[in-house]
Amino acid sequence: MTVWNDFLSARMADKIAADNERVLTPMARDGLYAEVAGQRLLNLAGNDYLALGARRDWQHDFAQHIAAPEAYWSSSSSQLLTGHSPSHQQVEQTLARLFGREAALTFASGYQMNFGLLNALADNHTLILADKLVHASMVDGLLIGSAKFLRYRHNDMAHLHALLSQHHSAYERILIVTESIFSMDGDVADLRQLVAYKREFANVALYVDEAHAIGVRGATGLGCAEEQDCLADIDFLVGTFGKALHSVGGYVVCSDLTRQYLINHMRPLIFSTGLPPINMAWTDYVLQRLKDLQAARTHLQHLSQRLIEHIHTHFGDCVSQSHIVPVLCGSNAAALARARALRQHGMLVMAVRPPTVPKNQARLRISLNAGLSVEQLQHLMACL
The missing domain is CATH 3.90.1150.10 (Aspartate Aminotransferase, domain 1)
Known part of the structure; x- marks a missing residue:
């Protein structure tokens, strides 16, 4: 040694x-x-x-009403064996209903989600254009995959459009990859502009990670895509339960075909233990109440704006919008x-x-x- x-x-x-x-x-x-x-x-x-960790009333109510089939502390296997419980199915149904989509799929973590999805969705006929500041889980998924990828300057829509114009005819498919709220700067992507580019170039799809937006943005807490009125226009809308929702895991809302494809091709999903049923039951408990937290979202935005103004005054430019x-x-x-x-x-x-x-x-x-x-x-x- x-x-x-x-x-x-x-x-x-x-x-x-x-x-x-x-x-x-x-x-x-x-x-x-x-x-x-x-x-x-x-x-x-x-x-x-959303400070749900301090919601003792919710925690007590959940503990009082948890059903016996949901009270398992481990799935003890992958979802493709015995790890896809009724709680998993319920969360998927709730997500699909809230987002107005055909289907949803859950993952053990946000890292697993981004790493596995990007690797599974793209091949050597695909070009991925990723914002320069996307999360490490996305970068790692790009590095291990067979697709070519390029990074556009952070939130620089003109640079992205130039890359689309240059490369769109050379690839069967192009996937634009971004976060909605960026985890280190707190600034926000222009999702409406990305949707416009998708409509301009027929072979383009959008992949948006709402990890830091789900729960805290939008009229009912569904994130920046809801806030910018483009929920239906994003092909692969992903997020996590482990932040504002005070749970654990990741999700994608998508089409039935995409869900079935991922079940058959996404290796981290196939070979990882599923989330514990009790965590999924808690996730669904929170999701069902998300629309009722508008006062918390408004208060958080008020606090954020005051702090951003303070940073501007005393420390110079602050790019945060969150x-x-x-x-x-x-x-x-x-x-x-x-x-x-x-x-x-x-x-x-x-x-x-x-x-x-x-x-x-x-x-x-x-x-x-x-x-x-x-x-x-x-x-x-x-x-x-």
Whole structure:
């Protein structure tokens, strides 16, 4: 093992020297707070955007009414064996009804979803045009697949159109891939413009990840596609349950044909254990109540706008258009120092460093949630 130990030690030394070492820190969650090393901190680092982790009334009601067939803590097999429970089917039916689609399919995680879908959907007759800042799960799916892919400049519709014009006749199919709300900058894709490009070029389809938008945007919480009135125009509309919906897993809403194709071709779905039935039952419980959370969505948007304006005033440009608000620090050391300073004031905010963000763009990633009060937001802004 000496050779291996030398290799691992050298690589870790590089990480530490660059202020880029990552560690797993045990955190006990308590509603809006997290306890870290004995310190109780206001949690501004997680993705529980609707503060459902603090909804003890929902949790108690769910526990009181959970049916025995749903109360299994593991699926114990892939969905193609015995892991597709009535709870899985119910979630798919709820998603299809809410989104007005023929079908839906669920996955063990958002990472598995993007990685497996992009790999399964495309072949060497397909060109994928992906926004430069799409999530690592999408990038990894593109890298392992056989399709050619190009990256268009972030949210640069003119660059994307130029690539479509240049390449559309050379490929049988083109897939545009984007997030709706971007996870590190908090800005929003122009889905209406993407739909216009789809209509202009007959062989183009759209793949949109609503991971950070589901629950918090749109009149009934269905995301930016609902907000921009283009739900029916996106071919592969995906998202996650593990953020605003306070559950676990990922989903795609699609056609019956797409669902059947993925069941037969998507390797991470075929060979992974299905989500536990009890988690799926909780997911459906939340989905059924999503439309009733408009007051929480409105409050979250109000908090977000106030913080964005504060960042504009005191730190310069802020590209965010959402509840994810970055504070650019530049160096890894500067971001870590600011995160430690906020912790001393009782707030948990994470320093995000490369490769999650570009080199020299380390930042604080402030993740707001609907459970925060105006007074708590004011305290955060004063500390910043």
